[in-house]
Amino acid sequence: MDRRFFIYRKVLTYLCHLMQQPALYTVLSPKLLSLYPVKDAVVVIIDVFRATSTIATALYNGAHKIYPVDSVEQCKALGSQLNAITAGERDGKVIEGLQYGNSPAEYPRTFIEGKTMVLTTTNGTKLLHMALREGASEVITGSFPNLQAVCDFLVAQNKPVILGCSAWKDRFNLEDTLFAGAVIDAIGQHFTIHCDSSLMAVEMYRQHQNDMYQFIRKTTHWHRLANYGLEKDLEYCVTPNVANTLCIYRDNALVAQ
Amino acid sequence: MDRRFFIYRKVLTYLCHLMQQPALYTVLSPKLLSLYPVKDAVVVIIDVFRATSTIATALYNGAHKIYPVDSVEQCKALGSQLNAITAGERDGKVIEGLQYGNSPAEYPRTFIEGKTMVLTTTNGTKLLHMALREGASEVITGSFPNLQAVCDFLVAQNKPVILGCSAWKDRFNLEDTLFAGAVIDAIGQHFTIHCDSSLMAVEMYRQHQNDMYQFIRKTTHWHRLANYGLEKDLEYCVTPNVANTLCIYRDNALVAQ
Numbered sequence: 001m002d003r004r005f006f007i008y009r010k011v012l013t014y015l016c017h018l019m020q021q022p023a024l025y026t027v028l029s030p031k032l033l034s035l036y037p038v039k040d041a042v043v044v045i046i047d048v049f050r051a052t053s054t055i056a057t058a059l060y061n062g063a064h065k066i067y068p069v070d071s072v073e074q075c076k077a078l079g080s081q082l083n084a085i086t087a088g089e090r091d092g093k094v095i096e097g098l099q100y101g102n103s104p105a106e107y108p109r110t111f112i113e114g115k116t117m118v119l120t121t122t123n124g125t126k127l128l129h130m131a132l133r134e135g136a137s138e139v140i141t142g143s144f145p146n147l148q149a150v151c152d153f154l155v156a157q158n159k160p161v162i163l164g165c166s167a168w169k170d171r172f173n174l175e176d177t178l179f180a181g182a183v184i185d186a187i188g189q190h191f192t193i194h195c196d197s198s199l200m201a202v203e204m205y206r207q208h209q210n211d212m213y214q215f216i217r218k219t220t221h222w223h224r225l226a227n228y229g230l231e232k233d234l235e236y237c238v239t240p241n242v243a244n245t246l247c248i249y250r251d252n253a254l255v256a257q
Numbered sequence: 258m259d260r261r262f263f264i265y266r267k268v269l270t271y272l273c274h275l276m277q278q279p280a281l282y283t284v285l286s287p288k289l290l291s292l293y294p295v296k297d298a299v300v301v302i303i304d305v306f307r308a309t310s311t312i313a314t315a316l317y318n319g320a321h322k323i324y325p326v327d328s329v330e331q332c333k334a335l336g337s338q339l340n341a342i343t344a345g346e347r348d349g350k351v352i353e354g355l356q357y358g359n360s361p362a363e364y365p366r367t368f369i370e371g372k373t374m375v376l377t378t379t380n381g382t383k384l385l386h387m388a389l390r391e392g393a394s395e396v397i398t399g400s401f402p403n404l405q406a407v408c409d410f411l412v413a414q415n416k417p418v419i420l421g422c423s424a425w426k427d428r429f430n431l432e433d434t435l436f437a438g439a440v441i442d443a444i445g446q447h448f449t450i451h452c453d454s455s456l457m458a459v460e461m462y463r464q465h466q467n468d469m470y471q472f473i474r475k476t477t478h479w480h481r482l483a484n485y486g487l488e489k490d491l492e493y494c495v496t497p498n499v500a501n502t503l504c505i506y507r508d509n510a511l512v513a514q
Contacts, residue, residue: 032289035428177457196431
């Protein structure tokens with residue numbers, strides 16, 4: 001009788017624990033964001049090639065603040081207003097009128113420390129602003145270079161999570177999905193996950209975590225960017241924890257925390 | 258010199274062959290359809306649990322025509338006008354006012370042969386009408402029960418292909434993706450594929466083709482439908498080639514070809 005009592009209690013405690021775990025969803029494209037419960041969730045903006053990898057690297061290397069903006073015009077205007085450096089790329093080249101590109105290699109500590117930066121990107125910034133409009137409680141950016149920092153923050157927050165893939169012009173992409181899978185692989189057990197995107201993402205990650213450099217060469221985005229001679233950049237962007245800083249959105253800018 | 262000439266010619270022939278292959282894309286949700294080149298493509302509507310599995314089964318078993326409609330009202334009106342049987346389910350039960358459900362098991366030859374059916378479904382019908390509006394050259398339905406018929410048709414057509422997953426309320430689902438992967442696994446070599454969704458779908462299929470009955474139990478849709486006691490139905494829906502008929506859209510109805 002005593003033994004059964006303890007077993008029941010253990011099972012009940014476990015079930016209560018499971019029921020209290022916050023939900024986690026993976027959103028595969030900005031176009032799908034509105035289908036998921038964003039309000040009051042922590043949203044992780046994922047743009048592996050290369051915006052969020054560059055953001056992590058620049059903040060890790062001591063950048064003061066990074067303002068993500070939608071358009072080149074905004075980038076120039078805000079850059080001039082804040083006396084900040086301006087950055088953005090199209091087709092693998094620095095955009096005319098801006099100063100720097102979207103490569104993490106451009107932002108070593110010797111250059112970026114203490115500087116403020118205004119960055120325009122195509123996919124990630126749009127998703128970030130959508131998440132804010134939908135009432136996210138926190139917005140952070142995620143990439144392989146700051147994987148561990150993202151995971152630690154999400155577990156500590158103990159709130160619902162949306163892993164938001166920036167995709168490419170709204171089309172599903174693999175590199176963002178693999179990062180979502182890496183997060184779920186690491187901390188999925190802390191969340192309630194009823195979400196096929198998450199199930200797929202973690203399977204794809206587990207399948208390819210040990211041949212990432214090879215597998216990533218098959219993706220459409222790799223082909224697009226490798227044409228511009230960016231292979232080294234892209235390999236860096238799928239390397240975990242080389243710029244392990246939490247990048248959080250505060251007062252219109254991303255800052256290290 | 259002669260030998261080099263033959264090698265060059267072989268490589269050139271191969272490249273020309275590759276360049277002539279039509280494109281194939283996998284679309285993971287109706288919300289993403291407009292991002293892909295649907296015009297003049299053959300669109301495969303995939304709604305594995307269970308609309309397109311039921312359509313394949315009913316047509317394989319001799320149904321005369323199946324009219325897919327968006328709403329219960331349309332279903333009743335058209336059913337009455339054509340003196341056809343009406344079918345549709347919500348939450349695992351026949352919809353009030355309709356006669357039959359959305360289970361392939363309800364449509365054996367002894368019952369359905371020669372009959373016309375009006376079917377209302379949530380996800381698949383919407384995608385089918387979207388594909389027609391976007392100018393698809395042909396619309397067919399695909400499911401594991403008619404996998405081979407779908408593959409044979411796509412290869413014979415030699416046109417661009419869109420594998421359209423109906424998803425669940427626009428959210429990504431695994432069962433439709435696995436079917437897209439099965440098609441790509443079988444006939445991908447006949448198409449030019451620069452599409453991360455297709456790459457992911459075929460990887461997921463290859464990973465799970467031999468444990469499909471187990472893996473499918475992990476999906477959200479399985480959990481939703483298994484609650485209604487539909488396990489046998491769902492296992493049937495991931496069984497290849499048990500109702501191997503091509504289901505093609507002609508004059509507002511799906512017919513066998």
